Amino acid sequence: MASPSHRRSLRRRRTVLVSVAAVAATGLGAAVFVMNANAGPVDLAHQTLPAKDGWAASGSGTTGGSQADSAHVFTVSTRAQLVKALGSASDSTARIIKVKGTIDANTDDAGKKLTCADYATGTGYSLAAYLKAYDPSTYGRSKLPKGTQETARAAAQTKQAKNIVFKVPANTTIVGVPGTKAGLTGGMLQIQNVDNVIVRNLAFAATEDCFPQWDPTDGDDGNWNSNYDSVTLRGATHVWADHNSFTDAAHFDSVNPKYYGREYQIHDGELDITKSSDLVTVSRNQFTNHDKTMLIGSSDSEPSGKLRVSIHHNVWKGIVQRAPLTRVGQVHIYNNYYDVTTLNAYAPLYSINSRAKAQVVAENNYWKVPSGVKVAKLLSGDGTGAIKGSGNLVNGTATDLVAAYNAANSKKLKTTVNWTPTLTAGLQTSAKNLPTELATTTGAGVLS
Template identity: 60%
Template sequence: MSPSPHRRPTARRRLALAGVATVVAAGLGAVPLIVTAGAAAPAGLAHGALPAGDGWAASGAGTTGGRAADASRVFTVSTRAALAKALTAGPAGAPRIIRVKGMIDANTDDSGTPLTCSDHAAGTGYSLDAYLRAYDPSSWGRAKLPAGPQENARGAAQARQAARMVFTVPARTTVIGVPGTGAGITGGSLVVKNADNVIIRNLLLTDVRDCFPQWDPTDGSTGNWNSAYDAVSLRGATHVWVDHNSFSDSPHHDAASPSHFGRKYQVHDGALDITNASDLVTVGYNTFDNHDKTMLIGSSDKDTKLRVTLHHNVFRGVVQRAPLARVGRIHLYDNLYDTAERAGYAHSYSLNSRAGAQVVAENNHWRLSPDRKVSQLLDGDGTGAVAGRGDLVDGKPADPVAAYNAANPGKKIKTSVSWKPTLSAGLEPAAGLPAKLAAKAGAGVLTESGSTSAPAPSAPAPVRARTGPS
């Protein structure tokens, strides 16, 4: 739950076998995992590794993910059950490549039947109506967290949903979408926890909804509904490359959610959160569309490490946290921001530097909607720093830090940092970003060779109908 407020390429491995591996999990039956090899294996993409100098994740030995996987550990999956088994198949720590083919619905049972929120809650005793009656601030008050039978039932229902839609990604793993298949995961959360050397590429990651948000009357002056899942969550993770993915709440946007106790019933949390002393992370060429709390770097003001590079990403219809940075050393370059409201998501700020974060922001490009000001692009608590240069607003040189400080003299953002980026592959002037990133950012533009082809979708959505959660 989120609070409000460099590289050495190895020789390309040739695969010599092809076959089908069946992995059996206790009590779950057999699910075929297609192992691709030889001429059928897209060695240029699935066996790709982070290029030299490409951000913090290129530090040291770099980030190779599952590149060293042999033929028996290259899986092609197209169902939730197959994805779950591929992530746990074989010895722990051995490299693996998981090729996602088509769109996987995470809220399904083992036969692929969609599951609704009611299915997850069945047998737990939870109902939203009962929960609202139990914790109405007029009777429960606003000084303590919910406790008792309905909160216990909510927790049990949430745990049942998590068992279906949370996927733990182990060390030395590549999870990658197969080009040309609309590859991705809807309603699922990829969690990289205390694991090193992970690659996540070329995936549509949509509609990660928590069926059972918790009411917290102590969160802020009026309380808040808090949900539990991010599309991608890095917790104590190191050497992670997140590349050419498309994140979105589509097709279930926040505007359609009701309000309870005077607050929006928030079923989405982060798109990509980097917390709990995660370190050496590169996030490049992704698109973030139609989302509120987009990217949190640092789980608290006492977090540690958090060396993260964000470059050539596109943020559209994003309310806030693009990113919200605490504590760490963040390099933010060549990103494109569009502040126009989309699907009910109205811009609040783009970058928030707080809790002593040291951000170097250079050559970023903002498209400013008529309702927003340059001074509203940043936020902070008076302890964070942003060393900016080369940024543009609507194609013209601008200084968002100076504009923010002039408007907020009581909590100025510091303008100097104690470190200098050296891993800045692809750093370029901001003027050409709108045209370039329209064709090269997001899922669906990578080919088997690893080059880019067609433009990315501007509003990714699941490729097949689904009924839950609801």
């Protein structure tokens, strides 16, 4: 007789994804159902990344916590429960964490709401004192802030980080319970120096830094820099981020004040992949209402051989830039839908940036571009990165985006790459139906 784990494995192999088209043909409407051919709906928590589904399927593949025993399957609905379920970041025991409802990271262990003032208490920090101490007219612009108020700011930021940063161990699946509006508000999942993690069916919102740092040396006029991404990968391998939603809501950048003439930016990235992370698949997510959205590679000097990422069937809407910004690695961007219409005052600068010798293949994506927006502005680069483009549509018309960019810019994008994608399960050869298809099959809450 087969063991329970073997039977579960057999059931997973029988899983069938019923497409929107097939469902619509039955008159049931547009939805996604994950069905088991023999036993009805499959538990999302035990699903693994399908074979050949992007870079995260390379080698051993990505299975997350699918092999967890019953003692390591948790259902959580509060911050304190999530912290307990995650345990130690160094404990690689397979675990499944089911998130039921929305968890507010800015709460204490008893569930009491915490504010920026709570994090500042006892540190000596105040924004008014900080602004007075580092006013460029008196402090200058040649060096980073140093002194009593900068020390206090860093201490307050550390207090907030201890509360809102959730460190994810290896061999973990974190999945939203269907039908519960599952997600995390105000928090960051940190996947750092671990292997084999799945994050699915979660809505991430309002990841905000109460204590941005002023950097007068950042750019010509200085900038305020914040510290938290909704999901951050740092030196992580085999990660699958699927069917999640990301947004700044309810606090959009348009309401941020300005200090020293620069926006007081409290948001960082939505999903950043840095510090030589590798073998990552980002699929069927919605990225909305954000500025610097996805960073692949944190420095132009990151070593080669890592940062292999597949990005497919995602929706990007109301995104200013970094969709994504790529460095160094081999990145496959396919079957995505980009709506570059200004949304909630988020006015797009570019979609894809290839720099620091990045090798990007961008194929069969669809851009919705309003009148007045130049096609040459959809891409960006530093003159060393490559984008091999094919099958991309702009408002339904086949368009050579790289040629348009190169015709308008002195720092040309290279048009050939040093690799050929092979892990391409689900690749659609035509982008024409993506705007309607992805509207109902991406983001948190559509999986059953």
